[in-house]
Amino acid sequence: MxxxxxxxxxxxxxxxxxxxxxxxxxxxxxxxxxxxxxxxxxxxxxxxxxxxxxxxxxxxxxxxxxxxxxxxxxxxxxxxxxxxxxxxxxxxxxxxxxxxxxxxxxxxxxxxxxxxxxxxxxxxxxxxxxxxxxxxxxxxxxEVKLAEQRQLSIPIVPIHAGVLVAPLVGNLDAYRAQVLTARVLEVVGHSRARLLLLDVSGVAKIDQEVVDHLLRTTRAVRLLGCEVVLIGIAAEFARTIATLAVDYRDLTVRRSLQDGFAYALATMGLAIAAAR
Missing domain, CATH: 1.10.490 (Globin-like)
Structure with a gap:
C-alpha cells in the first residue's frame, strides 16, 4: 500500500x-x-x-x-x-x-x-x-489591573507634617482591606507620620467584616507609633462596633475631616490662627 x-x-x-x-x-x-x-x-x-x-x-x-x-x-x-x-x-x-x-x-x-x-x-x-x-x-x-485599581482607589496623602489622610470610598472587601493595611503600613513607615486620619464616610457598606478590617489596620499602625483617627463614623458604623466583642474605648473618632485635622494640630501643639 x-x-x-x-x-x-x-x-x-x-x-x-x-x-x-x-x-x-x-x-x-x-x-x-x-x-x-x-x-x-x-x-x-x-x-x-x-x-x-x-x-x-x-x-x-x-x-x-x-x-x-x-x-x-x-x-x-x-x-x-x-x-x-x-x-x-x-x-x-x-x-x-x-x-x-x-x-x-x-x-x-x-x-x-x-x-x-x-x-x-x-x-x-x-x-x-x-x-x-x-x-x-x-x-x-x-488581576494586575484589579490590584492597580484597588491600590489607586486608596490614596494616602500628607496634609501636614506628620499627618496623613486616607479617604476610603466604595466597598471594603477582604482583598481591598489587605491592600489598605499594606499601603498604610508602607506609607506610615516611610513618612514616620504621627497621625493617620482614616476617613470612612465614603464606605458604602458597613458590616462586622469591615469593622474588623479597620480595627486590624488600626492596631497594626499603632505598632509603628502612629495614632489612627477614624473620621466620619455614621450611626450604622457605631452600632456595628458596639455589637462587637472588642475594646473600642481607646479608638479615636471625629465626626468630620475638619474636626480630625483640628485634633491632629492640637495633638502636636499647633493651632490655626487668623491672619492679621
Whole structure:
C-alpha cells in the first residue's frame, strides 16, 4: 500500500501545496488571508512534507513533532477552530480526490484517513493548550489591573507634617482591606507620620467584616507609633462596633475631616490662627 501511495504523494506534493494554500488564502476572515500567501504556503508545505514522511514510516511522528511550531509560526495569536477546520478540510479533500483519480486501493485511503485522525487530535490538543495560555494570561492581566485599581482607589496623602489622610470610598472587601493595611503600613513607615486620619464616610457598606478590617489596620499602625483617627463614623458604623466583642474605648473618632485635622494640630501643639 505504501509502495503505491508514497510515490503519488511525492510527485504531487508541490501541486498539493499550491492548490491547498491557494484555496485557503481565498477564505475571507481567516488567518490565512490575513497572514498572506507566503505564510500559508509554508504551513501547508510543512504538513504535506510530514504526511509524506509519516506515510512512508506508517506512523505520525513527524506530524506530532512539527505541528505546534508550524502553527505558531503562522500566527502569534491563537488560531481559531474554524481556521484549523478549514485547513484540514482543504488538505483532506485535495488528497482524497487525487487518491481516487489514481485508483489506489482502499488501504491507501485508510492510511491517509488515520493520518488525518491524528491531525485532528493534535489540532485539538493545540487549541486546548492555546486556550489555557490565553486564559492564564488574561487572568493575570485582570488581576494586575484589579490590584492597580484597588491600590489607586486608596490614596494616602500628607496634609501636614506628620499627618496623613486616607479617604476610603466604595466597598471594603477582604482583598481591598489587605491592600489598605499594606499601603498604610508602607506609607506610615516611610513618612514616620504621627497621625493617620482614616476617613470612612465614603464606605458604602458597613458590616462586622469591615469593622474588623479597620480595627486590624488600626492596631497594626499603632505598632509603628502612629495614632489612627477614624473620621466620619455614621450611626450604622457605631452600632456595628458596639455589637462587637472588642475594646473600642481607646479608638479615636471625629465626626468630620475638619474636626480630625483640628485634633491632629492640637495633638502636636499647633493651632490655626487668623491672619492679621
Amino acid at each position: 505504501r509502495e503505491d501511495l508514497s510515490p503519488l504523494l511525492q510527485r504531487a506534493a508541490a501541486v498539493i501545496v499550491r492548490d491547498v494554500a491557494g484555496s485557503l488564502g481565498e477564505r475571507s476572515g481567516s488567518v490565512y488571508k490575513a497572514r498572506g500567501a507566503a505564510a500559508t504556503t509554508r504551513l501547508v508545505e510543512a504538513l504535506v512534507t510530514a504526511l509524506v514522511a509519516d506515510v512512508a514510516t506508517g506512523a505520525a511522528r513527524t506530524l506530532r513533532s512539527i505541528l505546534r511550531d508550524t502553527l505558531n509560526e503562522l500566527s502569534e495569536a491563537a488560531i481559531s477552530f474554524r481556521d484549523l477546520r478549514l485547513l484540514q478540510e482543504a488538505l483532506r479533500t485535495d488528497l482524497f480526490a487525487r487518491i481516487e483519480v489514481a485508483g489506489l486501493p482502499l488501504a491507501a485511503l485508510r492510511a491517509v484517513e488515520d493520518w488525518f485522525h491524528e491531525l485532528t487530535h493534535q489540532c485539538s490538543l493545540y487549541l486546548i493548550s492555546q486556550r489555557e495560555v490565553l486564559i492564564d494570561r488574561q487572568a493575570s492581566e485582570i
